[in-house]
Amino acid sequence: MTDLTDAALGVTLVDVAPLAARLEQFAVERDWAQFHSPKNLVMALTGEVGELNEIFQWMPEEASKEAGRDPQTAQAVQEELADVLLYLVRLSSVLGVDLDAAVQQKLKANALRYPADKVRGSSKKHSQPEAGESGKD
Amino acid sequence: MTDLTDAALGVTLVDVAPLAARLEQFAVERDWAQFHSPKNLVMALTGEVGELNEIFQWMPEEASKEAGRDPQTAQAVQEELADVLLYLVRLSSVLGVDLDAAVQQKLKANALRYPADKVRGSSKKHSQPEAGESGKD
Amino acid sequence: MTDLTDAALGVTLVDVAPLAARLEQFAVERDWAQFHSPKNLVMALTGEVGELNEIFQWMPEEASKEAGRDPQTAQAVQEELADVLLYLVRLSSVLGVDLDAAVQQKLKANALRYPADKVRGSSKKHSQPEAGESGKD
Amino acid sequence: MTDLTDAALGVTLVDVAPLAARLEQFAVERDWAQFHSPKNLVMALTGEVGELNEIFQWMPEEASKEAGRDPQTAQAVQEELADVLLYLVRLSSVLGVDLDAAVQQKLKANALRYPADKVRGSSKKHSQPEAGESGKD
Numbered sequence: 001m002t003d004l005t006d007a008a009l010g011v012t013l014v015d016v017a018p019l020a021a022r023l024e025q026f027a028v029e030r031d032w033a034q035f036h037s038p039k040n041l042v043m044a045l046t047g048e049v050g051e052l053n054e055i056f057q058w059m060p061e062e063a064s065k066e067a068g069r070d071p072q073t074a075q076a077v078q079e080e081l082a083d084v085l086l087y088l089v090r091l092s093s094v095l096g097v098d099l100d101a102a103v104q105q106k107l108k109a110n111a112l113r114y115p116a117d118k119v120r121g122s123s124k125k126h127s128q129p130e131a132g133e134s135g136k137d
Numbered sequence: 138m139t140d141l142t143d144a145a146l147g148v149t150l151v152d153v154a155p156l157a158a159r160l161e162q163f164a165v166e167r168d169w170a171q172f173h174s175p176k177n178l179v180m181a182l183t184g185e186v187g188e189l190n191e192i193f194q195w196m197p198e199e200a201s202k203e204a205g206r207d208p209q210t211a212q213a214v215q216e217e218l219a220d221v222l223l224y225l226v227r228l229s230s231v232l233g234v235d236l237d238a239a240v241q242q243k244l245k246a247n248a249l250r251y252p253a254d255k256v257r258g259s260s261k262k263h264s265q266p267e268a269g270e271s272g273k274d
Numbered sequence: 275m276t277d278l279t280d281a282a283l284g285v286t287l288v289d290v291a292p293l294a295a296r297l298e299q300f301a302v303e304r305d306w307a308q309f310h311s312p313k314n315l316v317m318a319l320t321g322e323v324g325e326l327n328e329i330f331q332w333m334p335e336e337a338s339k340e341a342g343r344d345p346q347t348a349q350a351v352q353e354e355l356a357d358v359l360l361y362l363v364r365l366s367s368v369l370g371v372d373l374d375a376a377v378q379q380k381l382k383a384n385a386l387r388y389p390a391d392k393v394r395g396s397s398k399k400h401s402q403p404e405a406g407e408s409g410k411d
Numbered sequence: 412m413t414d415l416t417d418a419a420l421g422v423t424l425v426d427v428a429p430l431a432a433r434l435e436q437f438a439v440e441r442d443w444a445q446f447h448s449p450k451n452l453v454m455a456l457t458g459e460v461g462e463l464n465e466i467f468q469w470m471p472e473e474a475s476k477e478a479g480r481d482p483q484t485a486q487a488v489q490e491e492l493a494d495v496l497l498y499l500v501r502l503s504s505v506l507g508v509d510l511d512a513a514v515q516q517k518l519k520a521n522a523l524r525y526p527a528d529k530v531r532g533s534s535k536k537h538s539q540p541e542a543g544e545s546g547k548d
Contacts, residue, residue: 012152013159014222019150019240026244030251031258035469038214039193039201042186043313043468045221046320049179049186050461056176057454058397058446061335064176068233077175078234081225082243084182085151085236088221096205097215099222103156106219107163114167121168123332172332180331180450183457187324194317195309195534198472260469286426287433288496293424293514300518304525305532312488313467313475316460319495323453323460330450338450342507351449352508355499356517358456359425359510362495370479371489373496377430380493381437388441395442 013107014100020093023086038095045087052080150244151237157230160223175232182224189217287381288374294367297360312369319361326354424518425511431504434497449506456498463491 027033055076056064068074092099164170192213193201205211229236301307329350330338342348366373438444466487467475479485503510 047465082239102219356513376493
């Protein structure tokens with residue numbers, strides 16, 4: 001494995017800078033920055049993720065794959081995903097975290113942690129993690 | 138208010154396409170796409186948000202603003218933010234949701250819902266919502 | 275419908291008083307009551323619920339019904355359920371909420387909101403709610 | 412330390428049996444038991460915890476201690492705490508977990524893990540855990 005990671009090569013995987021600027025402006029115009037501590041924003045993010053759970057809680061797994069087909073469900077899903085992303089980007093901003101760098105680091109760690117030939121087809125090998133997970137062990 | 142929104146003007150606020158492609162490849166190489174139903178991914182996302190809560194649960198609000206200064210806390214925060222984003226992008230992919238379009242729609246709705254001159258400085262006016270919130274009423 | 279509810283009849287549905295006393299003692303002995311604000315405890319509760327999600331996130335719904343049969347999974351589930359209950363009881367204590375009264379009130383509201391003959395067999399009728407839910411409308 | 416734990420002595424710390432029976436009856440009358448898989452119930456529980464977060468997200472920690480004084484907030488808090496408990500008890504039922512036994516086991520483990528004279532006054536010593544936490548290390 002070489003060190004030619006995306007970051008080293010200057011590849012960008014996620015660009016949220018325009019959104020972060022927009023959210024900062026939105027908060028400043030309303031004098032809401034005072035409420036946007038990381039602690040508060042984590043709770044706000046949690047609330048939105050709770051709403052996402054409410055959409056899917058009684059839905060069978062197979063039906064969840066078609067959630068985009070029913071217009072009403074699709075609209076609700078889209079709104080909650082947007083809300084989660086808005087709070088996540090705002091939280092990263094106030095914490096000074098570069099999401100692209102964070103993601104690149106995590107993907108590199110995941111590639112080492114989950115070698116394709118060892119974990120193929122097994123959810124046990126990634127019982128908690130997935131495409132990027134620090135793990136607890 | 139004109140209809141010259143960012144979307145109409147062709148402005149992109151978030152670009153997660155390269156990351157989405159990377160996560161798809163990561164899943165395919167491991168034969169993990171079979172586990173990535175929206176329902177499962179919502180739960181995985183929730184697990185990561187839970188870990189974010191654990192970092193901040195006993196931290197006073199003021200201290201949370203400085204969470205990026207302690208190297209150990211900063212690293213933990215960065216990893217959890219990355220994990221949340223990875224699952225959010227993967228979830229949007231399997232649902233076929235365009236996060237940029239979703240965010241643009243939500244921001245437009247928020248601007249109408251929270252006029253700056255009416256909600257300035259009040260957290261009551263956005264008791265649940267913030268920089269993008271569909272609301273429940 | 276008469277007013278002979280359980281509460282009116284003096285029936286107790288949940289009794290958590292001995293546990294609440296034990297948790298208070300535990301906190302006092304460690305001088306931890308200072309950290310147990312409602313806001314902090316909500317986050318701690320959320321962290322535990324996140325861990326519960328991690329146990330079930332890749333598990334098919336059918337398999338989740340048998341989660342108690344595998345000793346390792348059963349032990350993990352039992353620990354997380356206990357953690358959720360501990361924080362919930364502690365949170366109720368510091369807020370001064372009587373959980374039995376709260377539950378009785380909620381069950382009464384649910385019985386009115388979900389008449390058996392109207393919602394039978396339909397998850398749509400309780401898309402968010404279930405055995406006790408205030409609803410958002 | 413003797414083995415004279417509460418469980419050994421026959422002490423009950425939590426009794427949720429009457430509520431569990433009531434919820435079973437409620438579900439059966441509506442033919443809702445079919446939706447109450449552990450996986451679904453974990454998501455429903457998460458949704459309620461999300462609503463609890465929404466109440467406290469912009470509230471300063473000090474104000475959260477007085478959340479019971481404002482009648483409207485108190486009512487909302489009481490309803491969400493009830494909802495969380497209802498789903499938690501229902502989830503434990505379908506999983507066949509004895510909450511009292513689970514709590515007793517957890518308290519015993521916590522007493523060993525957090526000796527009062529070693530962790531007094533420090534939130535660092537219980538950065539994730541509290542009155543009952545399995546820990547990840």
